[in-house]
Amino acid sequence: MTGAEVRICVCGDEATGKSSLIMSLWKDEAIPTFSGTVLPMVTMSLGLDAPISTTIVDTSPLPQDRNTLKREIRKANVILLVYSDHYLPVVLCANKSDLRPDVDVAQVAEEEMMPIMQEFKEIDSCIRASAKEHRNVDEAFYLCQRAVTHPIAPLYDSKEQNLKPAAVEALRRIFFLCDKDQDGILNDEEIAKFQNRCFGKPLNPSELDEIKHTLHKISSDCVTDTGITEKGFILLNRIYAEKGRHETTWAILRTFHYTDSLSLKESFLHPKFEVPPFSSAELSPIGYRFFVDLFLLFDKDNDGGLNQSELSSLFRPTPCLPPPWQQQSTTNNFPSSTVCTENGHITLQGWLAQWSMTTFEDPKTTLEYLAYLGFEAPSSSSLSSSSSSSQSATSQTRTTSSSTTTCALKLTKPRKRRRQRRRTQRVERSVVHAYVLGSPSSGKSSLLDALLSRPFTQTYNPTIKPLKTVNSVELPLGKQIYLILSELGELEPAILENPQKLDNCDVIVYTYDSSNPDSFEYLINLRKNHKALDDLPCVYVALKADLDKTTQRSAVQPDQYTEEMGMPPPIHVSVRWSSVAELFVQIAEAALNPLGNFPRTEPEPVDRSSLYLAAGVTACTACAFLYIWRKASPATFGVGVIGWLRSGWVGGWWGAS
Numbered sequence: 001m002t003g004a005e006v007r008i009c010v011c012g013d014e015a016t017g018k019s020s021l022i023m024s025l026w027k028d029e030a031i032p033t034f035s036g037t038v039l040p041m042v043t044m045s046l047g048l049d050a051p052i053s054t055t056i057v058d059t060s061p062l063p064q065d066r067n068t069l070k071r072e073i074r075k076a077n078v079i080l081l082v083y084s085d086h087y088l089p090v091v092l093c094a095n096k097s098d099l100r101p102d103v104d105v106a107q108v109a110e111e112e113m114m115p116i117m118q119e120f121k122e123i124d125s126c127i128r129a130s131a132k133e134h135r136n137v138d139e140a141f142y143l144c145q146r147a148v149t150h151p152i153a154p155l156y157d158s159k160e161q162n163l164k165p166a167a168v169e170a171l172r173r174i175f176f177l178c179d180k181d182q183d184g185i186l187n188d189e190e191i192a193k194f195q196n197r198c199f200g201k202p203l204n205p206s207e208l209d210e211i212k213h214t215l216h217k218i219s220s221d222c223v224t225d226t227g228i229t230e231k232g233f234i235l236l237n238r239i240y241a242e243k244g245r246h247e248t249t250w251a252i253l254r255t256f257h258y259t260d261s262l263s264l265k266e267s268f269l270h271p272k273f274e275v276p277p278f279s280s281a282e283l284s285p286i287g288y289r290f291f292v293d294l295f296l297l298f299d300k301d302n303d304g305g306l307n308q309s310e311l312s313s314l315f316r317p318t319p320c321l322p323p324p325w326q327q328q329s330t331t332n333n334f335p336s337s338t339v340c341t342e343n344g345h346i347t348l349q350g351w352l353a354q355w356s357m358t359t360f361e362d363p364k365t366t367l368e369y370l371a372y373l374g375f376e377a378p379s380s381s382s383l384s385s386s387s388s389s390s391q392s393a394t395s396q397t398r399t400t401s402s403s404t405t406t407c408a409l410k411l412t413k414p415r416k417r418r419r420q421r422r423r424t425q426r427v428e429r430s431v432v433h434a435y436v437l438g439s440p441s442s443g444k445s446s447l448l449d450a451l452l453s454r455p456f457t458q459t460y461n462p463t464i465k466p467l468k469t470v471n472s473v474e475l476p477l478g479k480q481i482y483l484i485l486s487e488l489g490e491l492e493p494a495i496l497e498n499p500q501k502l503d504n505c506d507v508i509v510y511t512y513d514s515s516n517p518d519s520f521e522y523l524i525n526l527r528k529n530h531k532a533l534d535d536l537p538c539v540y541v542a543l544k545a546d547l548d549k550t551t552q553r554s555a556v557q558p559d560q561y562t563e564e565m566g567m568p569p570p571i572h573v574s575v576r577w578s579s580v581a582e583l584f585v586q587i588a589e590a591a592l593n594p595l596g597n598f599p600r601t602e603p604e605p606v607d608r609s610s611l612y613l614a615a616g617v618t619a620c621t622a623c624a625f626l627y628i629w630r631k632a633s634p635a636t637f638g639v640g641v642i643g644w645l646r647s648g649w650v651g652g653w654w655g656a657s
């Protein structure tokens with residue numbers, strides 16, 4: 001057809017870019033976005049050697065334009081059929097196979113179909129069918145359905161003839177989670193469990209032997225005497241994909257909560273779990289058991305601590321360490337936040353304490369990591385018996401799915417609002433949080449270290465970034481609870497002004513350095529400046545009791561100050577004494593039994609009948625006390641008298657004599 005005119009009809013679905021192509025040709029430039037309607041017909045000279053007059057006709061695929069389209073197609077010499085090049089699976093069906101009855105099907109597959117599939121990634125599968133003989137008809141339509149429900153493209157690269165990297169990564173993670181004894185091999189028992197979990201039925205021994213045999217034939221390091229290696233597991237899935245049996249791989253991936261784009265399902269990583277106001281989240285017995293088992297499994301050298309390589313292997317199925325644990329995070333200085341061995345390796349006690357803290361502060365992170373780490377909810381029958389004692393989150397669990405991680409957590413009963421707490425009898429929690437407040441260098445960080453039984457150090461490093469430590473504390477009746485101590489550093493003023501942050505705190509520990517005369521004043525000012533502190537139970541602690549006690553230069557001495565508030569006097573301790581452990585029990589008890597640990601701010605009604613008697617007794621006691629004190633500590637007497645004179649109460653007594 002020389003010298004003639006060529007008429008091109010540009011057809012295609014809506015928004016496939018027909019008009020943009022014509023526009024780009026016409027203007028000879030790139031058309032980033034074009035959202036016009038149908039272009040008018042254009043005629044131009046096209047061609048490299050001998051330009052030919054060419055007419056280009058744009059069309060519309062809309063039903064109302066169907067007649068115009070038909071007319072244009074009839075007039076055209078050629079159709080440019082346009083589609084957008086995003087992935088749409090294609091099933092290639094060779095119909096009328098009855099016309100070549102003697103053909104070798106395997107040969108057709110090998111010589112005709114496979115090369116096409118390798119060349120065009122859109123081709124999901126090929127099939128020979130015959131409508132006349134009703135052969136492979138159902139199968140052809142089943143393949144179409146499967147191309148949507150179990151697409152090959154995310155799993156297998158037909159050009160490379162290999163599994164895609166994301167699929168390999170997901171399968172490696174699944175292998176790791178199924179390798180329950182962490183020996184790098186899936187033994188027969190592990191395979192049986194895996195098979196049951198993914199396909200709901202056992203694998204018979206001869207099938208398993210056949211699989212092993214097939215793998216072994218391909219490569220000797222796919223199978224060992226005890227089972228299948230990771231390489232074997234991946235290879236098996238590659239074979240499935242090559243043979244068009246990739247539903248098997250999808251069944252595995254979906255059992256382990258992967259989406260079609262091979263990420264973990266959002267609902268699995270972040271299940272619905274709300275902590276109501278004034279409640280807190282804790283690990284349930286099932287949750288603790290999971291973390292105990294995990295620790296024991298990964299403490300390969302059995303030295304009671306997880307070293308760096310054991311930790312990284314434990315966290316392999318996760319993207320990284322939980323974000324709040326990371327060094328740059330201001331919330332949590334892992335692993336120095338909890339109990340470690342001399343070498344700085346986290347112990348089992350520390351591991352459980354750390355997770356208790358994370359769950360308390362950020363239950364969503366715990367849920368996310370339970371999912372990553374392969375937590376499996378026990379069947380619903382065992383679940384109801386083990387969690388019936390606690391106010392558990394399992395009620396949420398049962399209504400959704402038994403595979404959710406929320407049964408590893410429980411919610412505590414809401415405790416009273418802050419202002420009502422002073423009437424609270426008992427708080428039912430096994431994780432409590434204390435803020436440690438006090439003047440610079442009063443010994444707060446050393447106290448946080450003492451909670452972890454760390455050896456005392458003289459070095460002073462002022463705290464700027466907030467610090468936290470957590471450990472278990474045994475209460476007198478044998479109950480174990482986790483105590484979180486927080487030193488607020490430079491964030492102290494902001495946190496004390498934030499009602500929400502104060503609600504997260506169960507008890508305030510007011511500390512001062514009993515050897516430093518300027519230390520107590522800080523606490524008096526703190527309470528004056530942050531009135532909301534008085535809504536929280538508290539404990540007063542005089543630190544550094546191993547050093548000489550000195551009179552405080554504050555207007556009121558600590559004992560008197562606490563007495564006026566109707567509170568127990570400060571507890572004198574030194575982190576250099578082993579008895580400091582008792583302080584942690586007292587802090588925990590104050591959090592759990594707040595009654596009697598609130599500062600009395602409003603005046604109590606006065607009973608005048610006993611007032612005179614009381615005043616007389618006080619004067620005598622003070623007199624006797626001064627005498628004893630003078631005899632016992634002559635070296636500090638001078639400072640003492642000045643301190644006493646400054647206080648109104650002693651001044652009154654002095655004048656009266």
Ligand SMILES: Nc1nc2c(ncn2[C@@H]2O[C@H](COP(=O)(O)OP(=O)(O)OP(=O)(O)O)[C@@H](O)[C@H]2O)c(=O)[nH]1
Binds near residue numbers: 440545546547
């Ligand atoms: N003798 C003695 N010294 C202590 C004791 N506790 C802490 N110290 C020392 O007191 C100094 C300050 O201790 P830190 O624990 O850092 O004080 P801090 O309250 O955390 O200080 P900031 O973070 O700056 O507010 C350090 O040199 C400690 O070694 C104790 O019980 N006895």
Ligand SMILES: [Mg+2]
Binds near residue numbers: 444446461462487
């Ligand atoms: Mg400090």
